[in-house]
Amino acid sequence: MTGTTITLHTAAAEALVAQLPTPVPLRAVPVDAVTAQARRSTASSAVVTSFVGSLSADTALLLADMDQVAAAAGTDSPLVSVVDVLRPALEAATSVLGAGVLGDSRLESADALFADHSTVVFDLTAAGETVGWFAVRLREDGTVGLVSSSAPASSASSAAPLGAGNLGRINNVEMALTVEIGRTRMSVRDVLGLEPGAVVELDRSAGAPADVLLNGRLIAHGEVVVVDQDYAIRITRILDVADGVA
Template sequence: LGSGALGEATTGDASALFADPAVQLFDLQDDAGHTVGRLAVVVTRAPAGASHSSRRLHRIAGVEMELTVEIGRTRMAVRDVLDLEPGRIVELDRSAGAPADIKLNGRIIAHGEVVVVDQDYAVRITRILENVEA
């Protein structure tokens, strides 16, 4: 079964648990062969298709990372950047409707499209990349 950990012990009526067909029952016997207790074990499995590595990634699920949505880029000379002012339009290397890149800590992990939700901009994920390149 691999490594695991026991959850917290509880006291209560276990008759429903012992009646469950998915439960494996084991008699606990003393040296004389007398049953002194019963142990019920329920083995739960990861969903079909879940890989060992994805189960290991669950350990870091709570770690915060920087998620960036890039809708385009441009190169500008320093003098053009210094001339920026409110209302100025900066042309990007993508056209309207082009996919946006979703980056996690600087690496592209998915593509999406910019949408408007309740007057706020958002990104709809359209494709998740399987093999993220450095």
């Protein structure tokens, strides 16, 4: 069997809808240029962000019923916003572009992005009804080859380094380095119910190494130490690049 080649735009849209917190699963349907221009009137307030990496992109996400997302987010609290709720879906969409940095998400007009002829616009549909829109503009024209599971392992490994040589262009981009001693998953209701004195149990035993994350990607393990009254991390293990990306 031969590998299936799909555009990065479509791969991004499919990854996005898989992570959207909607009551029913959505489908991402690409629209033609004329229809895309007609969608500009809906783009007055969208969640937009930019991705910088071996491939860079600008994205915008808008759901017709933002109030429903806002209600689920509990926007009366400063802890969680609509942007926070939708960011994981945008992270999933841009993850198909490879290594890079996803900038801050913000709620603003995406009219200019929708107006650009190089932008690909998708209708997000449920039961044949359009309930949202996703726009993505790549800074480079790219496609990705997806090798089927029955393809020889050598084919997959030869495709993996695609674009890696371009990383030199972002050597000076600052990235967030985070040390994580553990994590847990909580419902929005439980998060909003936190108060001083509450104890949150993490998925990490006492004494276990801390994770070192570069822009959210695991790159190393280490132990927390104190240096001149400040916390620091002593690196104990550097992970393989492939492990960190996975």
